[in-house]
Amino acid sequence: MRIIDVETMRRLEAETIAAGTSGYRLMRRAGEGAAELIREFAGNRFRRAVVLAGGGNNGGDALVVAALLDMPVTVYATRPLTELRGEARQAARDLPDHVHVEERTELDDSDFRPGDLIVDGLLGTGFAGELRPQFRNYIEVANRSGQPVVAMDLPSGINGDTGVADSGAAVEAALTVTFGYPKRGLFHGDGPRCSGRLRLVDIGLNAVEPGVGYGEAFFAADARRELPRFAFDIHKNLRGRLLIAAGSREYSGAAVLAANAALRTGAGMVRLAMPVSPRLPLPAALIFREFPAGREGCFAAEAARELTPWLEASSAVAAGSGWGDGPGLAEVLERLLDFPGPLLLDADALNLLSRRPELRRRRGTLVITPHPGEAHRLARGFGIPESADRIEFACALAERLHAVTLLKGARTVVAAPDGRWSVNSSGCADLAAAGSGDVLSGTVGALLAMRPDAPFEMTALGAWLHGMAGELGGRGLIADDLPGLVRLAVGGIAAGSASF
Numbered sequence: 001m002r003i004i005d006v007e008t009m010r011r012l013e014a015e016t017i018a019a020g021t022s023g024y025r026l027m028r029r030a031g032e033g034a035a036e037l038i039r040e041f042a043g044n045r046f047r048r049a050v051v052l053a054g055g056g057n058n059g060g061d062a063l064v065v066a067a068l069l070d071m072p073v074t075v076y077a078t079r080p081l082t083e084l085r086g087e088a089r090q091a092a093r094d095l096p097d098h099v100h101v102e103e104r105t106e107l108d109d110s111d112f113r114p115g116d117l118i119v120d121g122l123l124g125t126g127f128a129g130e131l132r133p134q135f136r137n138y139i140e141v142a143n144r145s146g147q148p149v150v151a152m153d154l155p156s157g158i159n160g161d162t163g164v165a166d167s168g169a170a171v172e173a174a175l176t177v178t179f180g181y182p183k184r185g186l187f188h189g190d191g192p193r194c195s196g197r198l199r200l201v202d203i204g205l206n207a208v209e210p211g212v213g214y215g216e217a218f219f220a221a222d223a224r225r226e227l228p229r230f231a232f233d234i235h236k237n238l239r240g241r242l243l244i245a246a247g248s249r250e251y252s253g254a255a256v257l258a259a260n261a262a263l264r265t266g267a268g269m270v271r272l273a274m275p276v277s278p279r280l281p282l283p284a285a286l287i288f289r290e291f292p293a294g295r296e297g298c299f300a301a302e303a304a305r306e307l308t309p310w311l312e313a314s315s316a317v318a319a320g321s322g323w324g325d326g327p328g329l330a331e332v333l334e335r336l337l338d339f340p341g342p343l344l345l346d347a348d349a350l351n352l353l354s355r356r357p358e359l360r361r362r363r364g365t366l367v368i369t370p371h372p373g374e375a376h377r378l379a380r381g382f383g384i385p386e387s388a389d390r391i392e393f394a395c396a397l398a399e400r401l402h403a404v405t406l407l408k409g410a411r412t413v414v415a416a417p418d419g420r421w422s423v424n425s426s427g428c429a430d431l432a433a434a435g436s437g438d439v440l441s442g443t444v445g446a447l448l449a450m451r452p453d454a455p456f457e458m459t460a461l462g463a464w465l466h467g468m469a470g471e472l473g474g475r476g477l478i479a480d481d482l483p484g485l486v487r488l489a490v491g492g493i494a495a496g497s498a499s500f
């Protein structure tokens with residue numbers, strides 16, 4: 001989905017309205033979509049919704065939500081609802097009697113209590129200039145309450161174009177529901193930190209013209225389009241044959257996590273090559289072999305030659321998780337780089353490549369999945385200037401290494417050597433846990449094995465499925481849980497579920 005700036009958003013709204021859809025119709029669609037997502041997010045955890053309504057259309061969206069929630073609702077309005085204009089005025093008129101409205105110049109801590117779900121409809125794309133004291137007060141008290149906030153369109157206080165909280169205060173949302181198209185500010189500056197989980201509601205805006213906009217963000221609709229679909233009578237050999245070359249004596253768990261994830265993502269056949277026998281039980285569905293190890297418990301150089309029959313039997317390879325560091329690994333890496341299909345390199349394979357950039361030659365597609373530390377080492381090794389802007393940095397790595405580059409973190413970026421890039425919308429802080437990257441490498445590897453011809457799309461899809469698995473797991477998640485949750489995310493998308 002194309003990322004756009006505020007001016008383009010206004011133009012598309014105006015054009016859609018001129019083409020015959022009323023502004024209020026658009027606002028209703030936004031509010032209805034948001035209310036549905038809030039119901040799903042909230043479950044039965046909350047006793048009351050507190051809706052913060054500013055004086056513009058962002059407030060109007062929140063009033064539509066207030067009318068639709070099936071729990072007690074209190075609206076704190078920054079100005080009398082009778083002073084609202086246009087569509088927001090209409091939304092105020094349509095509020096049912098049971099919604100309790102208070103016009104408040106100021107809020108204090110006692111205005112929120114445990115069991116509240118806060119809806120932020122203070123400021124959206126119309127926010128400009130210095131935050132007025134009343135809005136700053138609303139934002140600060142809401143953040144201080146510790147109750148989860150769902151932001152309408154943008155977290156209030158965030159500039160829709162730059163993502164910067166220019167006035168030093170912005171809503172820290174648990175969930176942001178953005179309307180029509182994702183705005184640029186959600187992906188820069190304070191945007192990723194303040195927006196929390198991200199969802200998009202289609203409000204039927206005119207389509208953005210090709211070439212307009214700024215890059216792509218990957219949402220559930222993109223996952224629905226990209227997920228490989230199989231004929232009813234497919235054979236396992238056509239569902240992707242992945243070789244995972246991973247692990248060491250010290251880090252055998254990494255290999256097992258990657259293998260589980262690849263199987264649960266739906267690869268037809270997964271082979272796991274390790275330099276040791278894992279101390280953990282392996283899934284029976286896995287094909288496993290122990291390869292020669294050096295003294296330090298890592299792959300020995302002889303493993304490079306012995307891998308040949310397995311490489312010939314595979315449609316993609318994922319390598320590097322838990323490799324550790326040993327003298328034989330460079331030869332193994334060289335052998336893998338000769339593999340003609342897609343090769344995913346992660347973790348220690350990337351660190352090795354950073355130290356030995358001359359090894360970078362390739363017949364097939366290379367996909368790299370660095371976390372920020374590994375990306376930093378690659379930048380040093382390959383002489384790439386580091387950029388504080390993660391999108392720019394991922395693009396520079398992709399271009400220099402001629403590799404589809406997945407730069408991990410909140411709002412993971414996937415960049416292609418040809419300049420395309422896509423920011424992932426799914427994911428949450430619960431993914432910041434040991435082993436979660438190993439699962440990602442198995443998931444992306446499986447998708448590359450299924451669709452070797454679409455490495456950029458499959459890598460972006462893998463990031464989305466992994467992020468969604470994290471969201472499904474939530475607090476207390478450990479990497480061992482993730483493969484099963486990836487399966488649920490894949491299953492939900494494949495079955496056309498309305499969730500996500």
Ligand SMILES: NC(=O)C1=CN([C@@H]2O[C@H](COP(=O)(O)OP(=O)(O)OC[C@H]3O[C@@H](n4cnc5c(N)ncnc54)[C@H](OP(=O)(O)O)[C@@H]3O)[C@@H](O)[C@H]2O)[C@@H](O)CC1
Nearest residue numbers: 026027055056057058123124125126128129130131132153
């Ligand atoms: N149009 C459509 O069809 C659709 C629009 N949609 C929704 O509308 C949103 C855009 O609405 P918008 O343009 O009304 O602006 P909005 O974000 O509510 O902000 C304006 C308000 O903020 C105030 N304000 C401004 N600066 C301020 C400051 N520094 N400090 C404090 N206050 C400040 C300003 O106050 P005023 O200057 O009027 O006193 C005014 O009250 C968009 O994000 C989306 O949610 C969806 O429903 C889809 C259909």
Ligand SMILES: Nc1ncnc2c1ncn2[C@@H]1O[C@H](COP(=O)(O)OP(=O)(O)O)[C@@H](O)[C@H]1O
Nearest residue numbers: 371408409410427428431432434435436437438
């Ligand atoms: N704050 C966060 N929000 C969303 N995703 C995150 C966050 N922190 C980490 N992740 C994701 O978790 C994974 C961590 O991978 P990595 O750092 O390689 O972990 P490990 O090496 O322990 O497996 C990546 O997919 C990354 O994008």
Ligand SMILES: [K+]
Nearest residue numbers: 123152154156
């Ligand atoms: K908002």
